[in-house]
Amino acid sequence: MPKLTFLKTGQTYEVPAGTSFLEFCQEHQAPHDFGCTVGSCGTCVLKIEQGEKNVNPLSSDERDTVEMCTTVAGARLGCQLKILGDIAVRPV
Ligand code: FES
Numbered sequence: 001m002p003k004l005t006f007l008k009t010g011q012t013y014e015v016p017a018g019t020s021f022l023e024f025c026q027e028h029q030a031p032h033d034f035g036c037t038v039g040s041c042g043t044c045v046l047k048i049e050q051g052e053k054n055v056n057p058l059s060s061d062e063r064d065t066v067e068m069c070t071t072v073a074g075a076r077l078g079c080q081l082k083i084l085g086d087i088a089v090r091p092v
Contacts, residue, residue, distance in 0.1 A: 005088040006031050007049060021055075021081035021089075032091065037079045042069030044078035045092045052076075054085030 001014040004024065009031050015024055022044070025032050035043030042065055048055065052074060058066075062080045072092045 002054065002083050003086045004083055005050070005086075007088050007090040015083050017084055019083045021083055022079040024083070025078070032078055032089070034079055039065055039077050039080050042066070042077070045070055045072075045075050046078050046089045047072055047075055047092050048087050048089050050088035051086045054083070054087050056080075056082040056084065 002017055003012055004015050005012045011031065013024070013028065013030070022034060022037055024030060025034070032046065033043055035041040039062055045066060055076070058076065059080070062077050065077060066075050070092050075092050078089070
């Protein structure tokens with residue numbers, strides 16, 4: 001199963017491929033903040049520091065929100081992610 005690592009805390013979890021990052025965090029009280037949960041507020045923005053190709057592709061709506069809240073290259077919205085392989089994330 002894919003590994004999900006939170007670089008800020010060092011916590012690692014094994015998750016089924018296709019798991020929603022948002023739902024996993026909510027169910028496991030994992031260390032990441034969310035606001036709207038629908039891709040519009042930017043609270044959940046993060047950087048996938050390892051395995052950035054192991055998630056669903058960036059949509060145009062997600063890109064618009066990311067560009068409004070950060071200039072960090074490759075930033076993503078945690079609430080829009082599906083985990084498809086090993087990833088390691090850090091809040092932006
Ligand atoms: S929680 Fe609002 S954009 Fe993800």
